Amino acid sequence: MYAKRIITTMFLVTALVITLPKGVFANGHDLESLKNTVEQLKTQLDKVQIQLKAQEEKTAKKKDIRDLKQKIEQSSIRPVEFEINDSIVHLAGYSSVTFADNDGAGDRFNQVQFSPIFHYQYKDLMMLESELEFDIGLDGSTTVALEYLTLDLFLSDYLTVIAGKFLSPVGQFRQNLHPGWINKLPSAPPGFGHDGATPISDVGLQLRGALPPLGNVRTNYSFYVANGPELEAITEDGEVELEGIIAEGFTRDADGTRVYGGRIGVLPIPELEIGISGVVGKTEVTVLDGAAFGDEPSRRYRVWGADFAWKYKGMGLRGEYVRSTIGEVTASVAPAGAHWRSWYLQGAYQFLPTKWEGVVRYTDFDSPHASEDQKQWAAGVNYLFSSNVIAKFAYEFNEGRVGKSSNDDTALLQMSFGF
Amino acid sequence: MKNYIHIKTALHAGVLILAFFLATAGAQAEKHPNEEGDSAQGAKLWAQTCSRCHNMRNPKEFRDELWVAIVTHMRVRAGLTGQDTRNILAFLQQSNSVARKSSFTKSSTTSESKGIAGIGVSSQDVLARGKTVFEETCVACHGDDGKGVVPGVPDFIDGNGVLSQSNEVLFNHIVNGFESPGSTLAMPPKGGNEDLSNKDIKDVIEYLNATFGS
Incomplete structure (x- = not known):
């Protein structure tokens, strides 16, 4: 990164030197002025580079976006374990x-x-089915009955x-x-x-x-x-x-x-x-x-x-x-x-x-x-x-x-x- | 008394033997209901069987794995074969999926240019293909006569009904699914048959307009 910056600076300085009129180097005052200008440019360039770097960190790259898309797609696909589980509770x-x-x-x-029904299934082989029946009696008491409970073997x-x-x-x-x-x-x-x-x-x-x-x-x-x-x-x-x-x-x-x-x-x-x-x-x-x-x-x-x-x-x-x-x-x-x-x-x-x-x-x-x-x-x-x-x-x-x-x-x- | 006990034991043994015989006669390898199933057949069975006893439940009401347990329970209750169960399960699991929106459904302009382009140019081939799609996927709920066999399904013959809408609307309804006002049941995306292509849908719209449209 530093090497890149030095090369860029040298390139700018060289370009400046080449493009400046020959009279610029005529005396020491001009030389000093030129040095100051170059220093100012260098300072400004450093600032720009820092800002660019900060901007780069904030901005998502194409790769980042692609990775994010992949993650979203993967998360939208149902987990594999939902597809292959052998036992189901319902x-x-x-x-x-x-x-x-x-x-x-x-x-x-x-x-x-209230009549909850429980289903426990193992593959296409066995299902437990059970229904309970909760009722409230005349005196407010709750009665519970096992309406049915079966083991179904397919x-x-x-x-x-x-x-x-x-x-x-x-x-x-x-x-x-x-x-x-x-x-x-x-x-x-x-x-x-x-x-x-x-x-x-x-x-x-x-x-x-x-x-x-x-x-x-x-x-x-x-x-x-x-x-x-x-x-x-x-x-x-x-x-x-x-x-x-x-x-x-x-x-x-x-x-x-x-x-x-x-x-x-x-x-x-x-x-x-x-x-x-x-x-x-x-x-x-x-x-x-x-x-x-x-x-x-x-x-x-x-x-x-x-x-x-x-x-x-x-x-x-x-x-x-x-x-x-x-x-x-x-x-x-x-x-x-x-x-x-x-x-x-x-x-x-x-x-x-x-x-x-x-x-x-x-x-x-x-x-x-x-x-x-x-x-x-x-x-x-x-x-x-x-x-x-x-x-x-x-x-x-x-x-x-x-x-x-x-x-x-x-x-x-x-x-x-x-x- | 001794003879009576023997008769009783023989009867019990007979029941067990019958069970074994029936089991081995039709025995199949242990099979998970997710493995097989014809959704088109399942749609037909679902429409014909379930409403005999109870109101039709919307396929979107439950996730895939819950439908496995529910149809297995109904296999016992309704006296379905294993294959019937797998077919109905395939239909329900496809029907509860969110429609895959293709580019042609994003806007009316796009759908006009890419999705329903070509509708209105009927040929015998198109109508024949549309008829095949209708009979494989739609007929279970809409019926041979287009009047609907399941509560809440619209009557295609009605001159002011669904077929009075534009092809573009019909196309989008089929692709994305649709629930008629007042109905307790929604048509699933692509009628529950994910295999339908855009061309299949265009063909079936041609067939619907030609057969039932005014």
Whole structure:
């Protein structure tokens, strides 16, 4: 750097000497003046050089800019480890808050629900799925339930083996439609909620998947073996009768025999799915008047159901039928058999391009207890803030036994969020 | 009683044997869902399958690795094959990408000169190529008749609809993606098919105008 400066100075001085008139060197005063001038020039040149150097330090060179561009490009590319990780953790779920105005129970915020779903996946081989359900009870206490927990082993493109507590594959509502952001109405159809006509969940082993497509026709299936449900009986008017089927999954098998069930779904065209379901096995009474009860004989347990779903543009039409039957056993404390049956038909239409949606559903629920029988028309209007953030308003016209809650109409307002 | 126990055991064994049989019959090497997938097929399946149960989720809502877990969950729930799952995943992962803006989209002048130049000069070849692009990439959501099969997708037949816009607007919407007013779903950049070239897009605009335009 110094050498460059000296050479530059010498060059300037030489140029000056050459270009100056010869008379300049005529005497000592002129020489002295010239020396001063050269010194001044040298000083100025040094200053300019310093300023240039400072400027160079401040100014990005082409190489710097190129390097910076490369760094920006590299940072905008997703880290490689995101592409090759073998294990994935994902948190999903849904939540809803409901306000209900019921003819009998009055108006109140009657439901606050939070249902986180955990997914832990290892390659395309295994996935752990688990849904918890947090609810606030009437007394303010929080209840927590393990809605399902399964280990899904993907053995081939067409077969997944599922072990654990799984949602019942009978029908569509329980396994696919019950989350608030999916269900078009704020409530489940009578008979398709907890302790209704349809099984909720069970503990066992399930084979699930789809068959290779035959042209446009697709088929999916699920078959399972599980511990099965238990029965609750009550004493009424001096007689013991079956109160309900407890079908929410047990790790014990009270009657010592498994139940076998499943569903086959066929899609003759992509927009339409038709399914049939069934469960066979045995069960027994384990609860009498709210207390544990034992030494009961096992009895026949049968479920069968049918469902369909059709989607065309903004319109969705679906329906389900399910019937659960408990056989008679003379040696039982509650010898008479019983059956629960329910069906619903639902139509929904989104008024595009607006975010409004209209829903109508009719349900007919038949229980062994006449006081629980119910026919219901439900009409609702939804506003879709987005696909997964939905405000719902619905009115349920209920027809049951006069004086019973099944006869009370209900207005419902719900905010649902699926995440 | 002893016979009953044997029957029960035989049934359990049968279930296990069936599981083993099905597993080995269709067994494939352990495969990560990222490895394969046809996004065009995936778009069609996504449009046909998901909305039967729930509202369509925007592909941009989740990152690539989260979609892996979500579609795997849906494989179990919806009864999809492994290949269906990989196809849908390919579509979703392509659709959540930010559009690569080429020079021809920077300004209207530039796009007019480099991007949509040539549109309006239809030939049978152009229309045939456009039809192929439409059937491979667009038909899943827009439908054979152009009226849309997914909620929120505009009707091409509407004389005052999207096709009444200039080719330049259509071109930019396809390249960059677009969400119709009121829709809860956005068309992803290039319809979710990153492989589409500028020429493919020009051809499909020709096809749309010729087939559905007024």
